[in-house]
Structures are given as structure tokens and as C-alpha cells.
Amino acid sequence: GINAFIPGSQVTTHYVKDLSQYVGQTLECKIINVDDRKKRLVLSSRKIQEQEQQVKIDEAWENINVDETIKGTVQRLTDFGAFVDLGGVDGLIHISDISWKRIKHPSDVLNVGDELEVIVLRANKERNRISLGLKQLTKKPFDEFVENNKEGDVVKGEVVNLLDFGAFVRLQEGVEGLVHVSQISYDHVEKPSDELEVGQELDVKILEINPENKRIALSIKGTQPEPQKPEKKAEPKKAPKKKVSYSEPVYEESDFNNSLGDLLDAKLSESDLLDSED
Structure with a gap:
């Protein structure tokens, strides 16, 4: 027989730390070198395996x-x-x-x-x-959300991010909607973090679905009844001021003539009396 040697790197296509597992196994090999001085062949099982793998790769790529x-x-x-x-x-x-x-x-x-x-x-x-x-x-989450929900529905969600202008809430389909700061409460809210926290689960109302921009507007306060505003007491009505009308006396033309005639007669009588005394 002829002695042959398989280097560790030529046993298989991947690194093997313990080669003792190959003792007693029959391997198909390719001669890669002939050592005439030592009368020994250098073999490679890896070359055969790589050729077989290449055939599989070519078939797979088809x-x-x-x-x-x-x-x-x-x-x-x-x-x-x-x-x-x-x-x-x-x-x-x-x-x-x-x-x-x-x-x-x-x-x-x-x-x-x-x-x-x-x-x-x-x-x-x-x-x-x-x-x-x-x-x-699989279906895109937004498309699935549109199929399952409509504007006005109340759905469950989880707060995932808080910004100065509002809170982003993740809904069941995996999409996120925005609760504007003005939609958090009927009371004035300075910052969303004053009322909410990341990870909080809550109910939200769908205000608007914008398929073109893939945006969803949500409301928290919309899930709650609007508080009634206190009625203003009606002020007693003031009595209207009476208008005082001033009218000038109306004199008839005959009254004017009579008064003037009486005055002239009185003057003439007074003049005649003075002449008789003289």
C-alpha cells in the first residue's frame, strides 16, 4: 500500500478542532500533491466536498x-x-x-x-x-389598521414617546398615532409628560385617518364625557329710562292777534288819562 496524508485543513470545508472523530471513516479524496522523496501522497477531502457544494449552489441559483x-x-x-x-x-x-x-x-x-x-x-x-x-x-400594519378601524372608534394603545407637542401611542396593529397636547385633557396641559408616561396603556379615540400620509390623529379626552360648564346667573334687567319730551307751546294765530290788540288798547287808555290830567 501507499501511505497518504490529509492535512487538517483539508479534511472538511469547516474548521474541526478534534480530528479523532474521523478515525476509521472512509473519505473520498483528491490527490493534491505527490511526495516522491517520502513516497507519500497528500490528499484532500475538502476539494471533493467543495466540488459537490458548487454543484448544489449552481442548482440552487437556478x-x-x-x-x-x-x-x-x-x-x-x-x-x-x-x-x-x-x-x-x-x-x-x-x-x-x-x-x-x-x-x-x-x-x-x-x-x-x-x-x-x-x-x-x-x-x-x-x-x-x-x-x-x-x-x-404580510399586510402592512397601516393597511391592516384601516381595514379594522374607522374614525370615531375607541381603541387601546400604549404610550411609546412623549414630545412637547404631544404623545405617540402604539396601537394593536403596530402603527403609531399622535395625541396632540390639546387632546390629552379638557383641562389645560402644559406638557404631555405632566399627564402621561411611556409604557402607559390607555384608551384613545380615532379622530382622523390620513391614508395618503399614513398619519393617525388620536384623542384621550375624546373618550371621556365633556364636563359641563357652570351656567352664568342672569343679571336683572334694568327698567328703561323714560324719555322726557319737551314741546313748545303752540299759539293759535287768533290768540296772538287778540293779545296784541289788548296790549295796544291798554297803552292808549293810559295815554288818554295822562292828557286829561294836564
Whole structure:
């Protein structure tokens, strides 16, 4: 027989710390070097495995088409996403493409070994990179919200952010709406943080749904009856002042002539009396 040697790096396609597990196994190998001096062959099982993998990769790429769906199995999870085996090649679902809702880690939604259907977002065969999407196969949260709710409905939500002008509330479908500071209470509110806190669960009324801008206006005070304003006491009505009218006396023309005639007669009589005394 001829002695042959397989370097540790040529046993398989990945690093193996303990090679004792291969003792007694039969491996298909390729001759990569001949040592005439030592009359020994240098073999590689890795080369054979890589050739087999390349055949699988080429076959897998035939089924990879952008914007088409494909089935795969979750192989491993990282902080930035999930790697999915597509039958010979791995694709990556970035954490932002796993769910429409915000998640802290892919493990919040996925587990190793999960079989799922994904959509191919981008593919580069030369670089052997495939970007996959999972959330794209489900309804967008805003569209789902519009289907389930209408203006005037009262729904449950959770305060997720507080700003000077209002509070953002996350609703059941995962969408967020704004409660303007003027819609928090019937009483004057200086800052939303004076009345609310992040994480608080509450009921809100849908004031407006704007599909074009994907905005939702909410109200907290709208879920409560409006307080009645105290009635103002009616002031007693003052009696209207009487108008005093002044009218000049009206003299008839005959009265005027008679009075003037009487005065002249009196003067003439007085003159005649004085002449007789002289």
C-alpha cells in the first residue's frame, strides 16, 4: 500500500478542532500533491466536498429570482438578521425585514430550524449574496389598521414617546398615532409628560385617518364625557329710562292777534288819562 496524508485543513470545508472523530471513516479524496522523496501522497477531502457544494449552489441559483418567493430553513440567528438555507445557498433576512413591528432580536420572531417562505429582495450570484424578506409577505400594519378601524372608534394603545407637542401611542396593529397636547385633557396641559408616561396603556379615540400620509390623529379626552360648564346667573334687567319730551307751546294765530290788540288798547287808555290830567 501507499501511505497518504490529509492535512487538517483539508479534511472538511469547516474548521474541526478534534480530528479523532474521523478515525476509521472512509473519505473520498483528491490527490493534491505527490511526495516522491517520502513516497507519500497528500490528499484532500475538502476539494471533493467543495466540488459537490458548487454543484448544489449552481442548482440552487437556478431557483433564485428577484421578487419571487422561495422556501427555506433558518440555519442561524445573529444580532443583525437570520440566515436561511435555500437548498444549497444561504440568504440573509435582515432584522428590519423580519417584521413590520420593531423587534430587538431576530429570536423574538424566529427559531433555528423554522421552515418558512420568503421573498427574494436582491441577488448577486458573483458575490454569492441573497437578501430575503419575510415581512413583505404580510399586510402592512397601516393597511391592516384601516381595514379594522374607522374614525370615531375607541381603541387601546400604549404610550411609546412623549414630545412637547404631544404623545405617540402604539396601537394593536403596530402603527403609531399622535395625541396632540390639546387632546390629552379638557383641562389645560402644559406638557404631555405632566399627564402621561411611556409604557402607559390607555384608551384613545380615532379622530382622523390620513391614508395618503399614513398619519393617525388620536384623542384621550375624546373618550371621556365633556364636563359641563357652570351656567352664568342672569343679571336683572334694568327698567328703561323714560324719555322726557319737551314741546313748545303752540299759539293759535287768533290768540296772538287778540293779545296784541289788548296790549295796544291798554297803552292808549293810559295815554288818554295822562292828557286829561294836564
